[in-house]
Amino acid sequence: MNSNVLQDSLKIVNKSIKANNIEPYEHINWWFWIAIAQFIIIIFLIFTLISKNNQSLKRKLKKELSDNTIDFDNIINSSFNSTNIYNELKVKCHPDRFPNDIKKNTIAEKLFQEITENKNNIKRLLELKKKAEQELNINF
């Protein structure tokens, strides 16, 4: 039953194709596809030209960074614990606490500057704390 319906429909289609002079298989339009391929190549070349400088600079920066390691333990520790140490150090190592001793005042000035620069680096702050204990005789 189904095959009969299918055969009939095929016959009708063939008749309509013949009646309208439609070719069952159209020729492939090669020129169209060549134009598309050329367009893609041109876009690719433009993109490569733009990204070339970017890539070389990126490689250079990457090379510079490859020697340095990131201390994530210190970063995470600093995120939560550096504020207290910084607040303590900035008060106790302030140069104004040594107005009469010129030598200590100079040391405190340098130390204070370093403390401010490294206020988010707990590792460095702890080193500076030790330095302050030794050079300025501060008891924490």
Next chain:
Amino acid sequence: MLENLWNNILDWFEDRRERSSLIRSFNSSAKNAFISGVAPTLLKAKISKGNREYRHQFSNWRNTGFRIQAFAGRQLSKNELIKIAEVILSDEILVRRLIVLGWDTLEVHTDEGNYGVRFQLKDRLSLPKF
């Protein structure tokens, strides 16, 4: 020409590997710090969509956000979130690496909702011109 294309493909795969390796290292350190009691809040880094307005010359095509989620069990204040971001941004080597690996946005979020802070990475570093 083909060699250049090949290098770009290799770079892309290498960048992908480095990006996931960086995130894994961060998460591992954060987990250890939380377990040992050094950090009262568990931090977790992941890749997010980012902000298109913060794009720079090394930005990836998509997923340019480096998001840190803070699991504190409470709503962290804005200052606490800014502090976490400030610590990351003050590490110049980390910022450089984030930029080179295609990130352009740093986000610090709480575990609840979309409350958080967002920073532009290129603000912290003068990128070379070409």
